[in-house]
Amino acid sequence: xxxxxxxxxxxxxxxxxxxxxxxxxxxxxxxxxxxxxxxxxxxxxxxxxxxxxxxxxxxxxxxxxxxxxxxxxxxxxxxxxxxxxxxxxxxxxxxxxxxxxxxxxxxxxxxxxxxxxxxxxxxxxxxxxxxxxxxxxxxxxxxxxxxxxxxxxxxxxxxxxxxxxxxxxxxxxxxxxxxxxxxxxxxxxxxxxxxxxxxxxxxxxxxxxxxxxxxxxxxxxxxxxxxxxxxxxxxxxxxxxxxxxxxxxxxxxxxxxxxxxxxxxxxxxxxxxxxxxxxxxxxxxxxxxxxxxxxxxxxxxxxxxxxxxxxxxxxxxxxxxxxxxxxxxxxxxxxxxxxxxxxxxxx
Amino acid sequence: xxxxxxxxxxxxxxxxxxxxxxxxxxxxxxxxxxxxxxxxxxxxxxxxxxxxxxxxxxxxxxxxxxxxxxxxxxxxxxxxxxxxxxxxxxxxxxxxxxxxxxxxxxxxxxxxxxxxxxxxxxxxxxxxxxxxxxxxxxxxxxxxxxxxxxxxxxxxxxxxxxxxxxxxxxxxxxxxxxxxxxxxxxxxxxxxxxxxxxxxxxxxxxxxxxxxxxxxxxxxxxxxxxxxxxxxxxxxxxxxxxxxxxxxxxxxxxxxxxxxxxxxxxxxxxxxxxxxxxxxxxxxxxxxxxxxxxxxxxxxxxxxxxxxxxxxxxxxxxxxxxxxxxxxxxxxxxxxxxxxxxxxxxxxxxxxxxxxxxxxxxxxxxxxxxxxxxxxxxxxxxxxxxxxxxxxxxxxxxxxxxxxxxxxxxxxxxxxxxxxxxxxxxxxxxxxxxxxxxxxxxxxxxx
Numbered sequence: 001x002x003x004x005x006x007x008x009x010x011x012x013x014x015x016x017x018x019x020x021x022x023x024x025x026x027x028x029x030x031x032x033x034x035x036x037x038x039x040x041x042x043x044x045x046x047x048x049x050x051x052x053x054x055x056x057x058x059x060x061x062x063x064x065x066x067x068x069x070x071x072x073x074x075x076x077x078x079x080x081x082x083x084x085x086x087x088x089x090x091x092x093x094x095x096x097x098x099x100x101x102x103x104x105x106x107x108x109x110x111x112x113x114x115x116x117x118x119x120x121x122x123x124x125x126x127x128x129x130x131x132x133x134x135x136x137x138x139x140x141x142x143x144x145x146x147x148x149x150x151x152x153x154x155x156x157x158x159x160x161x162x163x164x165x166x167x168x169x170x171x172x173x174x175x176x177x178x179x180x181x182x183x184x185x186x187x188x189x190x191x192x193x194x195x196x197x198x199x200x201x202x203x204x205x206x207x208x209x210x211x212x213x214x215x216x217x218x219x220x221x222x223x224x225x226x227x228x229x230x231x232x233x234x235x236x237x238x239x240x241x242x243x244x245x246x247x248x249x250x251x252x253x254x255x256x257x258x259x260x261x262x263x264x265x266x267x268x269x270x271x272x273x274x275x276x277x278x279x280x281x282x283x284x285x286x287x288x289x290x291x292x293x294x295x296x297x298x299x300x301x302x303x304x305x306x307x308x309x310x311x312x313x314x315x316x317x318x319x320x321x322x323x324x325x326x327x328x329x330x331x332x333x334x335x336x337x338x339x340x341x342x343x344x345x346x347x
Numbered sequence: 348x349x350x351x352x353x354x355x356x357x358x359x360x361x362x363x364x365x366x367x368x369x370x371x372x373x374x375x376x377x378x379x380x381x382x383x384x385x386x387x388x389x390x391x392x393x394x395x396x397x398x399x400x401x402x403x404x405x406x407x408x409x410x411x412x413x414x415x416x417x418x419x420x421x422x423x424x425x426x427x428x429x430x431x432x433x434x435x436x437x438x439x440x441x442x443x444x445x446x447x448x449x450x451x452x453x454x455x456x457x458x459x460x461x462x463x464x465x466x467x468x469x470x471x472x473x474x475x476x477x478x479x480x481x482x483x484x485x486x487x488x489x490x491x492x493x494x495x496x497x498x499x500x501x502x503x504x505x506x507x508x509x510x511x512x513x514x515x516x517x518x519x520x521x522x523x524x525x526x527x528x529x530x531x532x533x534x535x536x537x538x539x540x541x542x543x544x545x546x547x548x549x550x551x552x553x554x555x556x557x558x559x560x561x562x563x564x565x566x567x568x569x570x571x572x573x574x575x576x577x578x579x580x581x582x583x584x585x586x587x588x589x590x591x592x593x594x595x596x597x598x599x600x601x602x603x604x605x606x607x608x609x610x611x612x613x614x615x616x617x618x619x620x621x622x623x624x625x626x627x628x629x630x631x632x633x634x635x636x637x638x639x640x641x642x643x644x645x646x647x648x649x650x651x652x653x654x655x656x657x658x659x660x661x662x663x664x665x666x667x668x669x670x671x672x673x674x675x676x677x678x679x680x681x682x683x684x685x686x687x688x689x690x691x692x693x694x695x696x697x698x699x700x701x702x703x704x705x706x707x708x709x710x711x712x713x714x715x716x717x718x719x720x721x722x723x724x725x726x727x728x729x730x731x732x733x734x735x736x737x738x739x740x741x742x743x744x745x746x747x748x749x750x751x752x753x754x755x756x757x758x759x760x761x762x763x764x765x766x767x768x769x770x771x772x773x774x775x776x777x778x779x780x781x782x783x784x785x786x787x788x789x790x791x792x793x794x
Contacts, residue, residue, distance in 0.1 A: 143594075
């Protein structure tokens with residue numbers, strides 16, 4: 001099937017229609033693999049960081065890693081399959097450019113990858129560990145929570161693994177099902193000592209990843225895999241930093257605040273537009289970016305509890321494992337978010 | 348073609364079969380003995396070789412046409428290397444490291460000082476002066492023998508029963524006590540339970556409670572040292588129980604595949620709390636796992652400080668020179684309880700413990716060696732016992748009197764800089780303490 005040429009049509013309901021090049025496979029069928037539930041909204045071309053180049057998300061990651069390996073002779077990148085370029089192509093070309101001692105495969109063992117990475121960092125080198133899918137980060141949970149997060153505190157600041165950054169593809173992708181779609185940031189959100197960061201776009205990704213690498217605390221950087229190819233922007237080729245723990249207000253509004261991170265930011269942008277158009281409601285859209293430590297100042301003043309005119313609504317996946325064929329019903333799409341806004345203003 | 352030839356690189360594994368193969372009649376005494384020796388040589392093999400050899404990328408071996416399972420060999424496993432017998436006499440003079448009198452005396456004094464400190468701190472827990480303690484009884488030889496074989500710049504990752512390594516490197520009694528008492532002098536700022544020592548200056552990474560987590564970390568640190576060309580090695584200590592953890596498997600495999608200059612030092616002391624070794628593993632201990640990872644391995648008599656020294660020294664030299672890991676399994680016995688929370692009479696006999704204490708103890712074996720050479724006698728023993736006890740008591744009394752660290756250290760070092768949210772929590776605690784101070788033991792803490 002891979003060799004067959006396929007034409008992909010989109011129906012009004014958003015389902016993909018496949019017309020196989022091979023006639024004997026019969027009439028075209030509809031498949032529910034969601035046509036993307038979002039539209040990527042690129043940011044304006046950055047002007048403050050020098051010349052830019054068109055890059056998608058995985059290319060912006062490669063660019064950040066390239067900058068790092070170039071400027072930091074101690075930096076090493078490792079994980080499963082990173083040597084040939086990675087299953088999402090984030091490390092393409094780096095081994096050829098910087099050598100097998102700096103970009104290398106590890107055995108298939110996430111607890112080992114993170115444990116090894118902690119050790120590299122403790123010894124003073126910059127460690128960038130890749131976990132192939134965020135869904136597989138759990139064997140490393142002990143190393144992250146019990147070791148990395150607590151290294152500095154428990155040693156009285158004699159030792160730390162601040163040089164460690166863990167990267168992992170994250171979030172729904174249309175067909176990933178239970179084990180290629182997870183967003184596990186909540187498991188780490190209450191673990192003092194680590195930082196958890198999720199970008200919404202290539203420009204954000206490069207700047208935030210470089211900040212994580214530069215940060216003197218162990219960081220987990222989740223990369224929305226559905227955006228690897230779909231998100232394309234003009235990205236500065238030189239290194240630049242976007243500060244951590246600073247949420248970004250993408251659009252100001254006066255009636256309802258929408259907070260999201262990663263892919264969902266683009267859904268919320270659309271929801272804000274729909275709310276304005278259909279309900280006359282003015283929405284503020286905030287990209288949280290750093291989940292831990294998160295920017296409480298921007299999102300919610302302590303006094304805000306008394307100023308809310310309606311309870312806070314959380315729109316997210318259901319309390320089930322991430323399903324395969326039911327993904328279109330599972331995800332917090334723009335209609336569910338729009339409906340939440342509608343119910344909120346009518347509270 | 349060149350790429351295909353690279354593909355065909357194989358490790359040569361030599362299998363020598365010794366003994367009878369008539370074991371399938373069910374006789375319990377017949378055993379199939381095989382030994383595996385793995386030579387690290389790589390041999391080029393063309394991919395399209397005409398010979399009928401296996402071409403699988405995953406293994407280098409010959410074909411065999413007899414169905415036969417390899418019998419794991421636990422009755423007569425990997426032999427135990429030793430230099431001295433149980434009476435401290437050298438068995439093979441060429442293996443005597445012939446250390447100077449000064450060095451041997453240092454070995455002895457460090458082991459006995461540790462023993463004395465253990466007795467006093469164990470007792471202090473019993474009296475409620477410290478919250479918890481773990482002794483090192485019986486394993487002093489594994490600590491001192493290995494520590495003496497390393498360079499001071501080599502990085503140590505430990506588990507929790509390696510205080511003698513730190514003591515050998517010169518960690519002062521004051522700081523051992525400060526950590527156990529969690530007082531204001533503790534380098535760890537009072538954050539951890541007793542015996543979770545650490546010293547940046549002495550290259551001893553702070554101990555953490557979760558077992559075996561240090562093993563893959565040690566491999567990573569060794570890798571970094573290799574890339575930084577530092578000529579340093581890493582040594583990683585753990586017990587035979589911790590070796591069952593997944594992290595141990597991860598660390599061994601990573602260190603071999605990534606060619607790390609590291610020594611894995613397993614203290615096989617017979618028990619993991621109450622779990623004896625026959626409930627911990629079914630194979631031939633930990634040393635037998637090494638070859639499975641492609642790792643150089645040895646088993647030594649952990650109560651023979653010279654055997655430990657010799658093995659560690661050679662492993663260290665080669666690990667750094669050849670960038671490969673070494674596994675040393677030091678057989679020993681945990682004479683004490685697991686910790687102050689354990690009473691081992693619940694699961695082992697007093698006779699068993701007494702045997703090790705009286706008949707095969709690293710300290711007495713070394714003392715026999717020393718007295719045989721006229722380096723030590725009753726007088727020295729008496730005066731050293733008195734002196735070491737005095738040193739420990741002084742440090743102990745000083746540690747007891749010292750205040751605890753200031754409470755604001757509860758909040759620091761979570762991150763390199765305190766995040767805003769945490770600062771707010773600190774301010775909230777301060778306000779709370781101002782109002783409710785009589786309910787908190789503030790007088791015990793530094794200001």
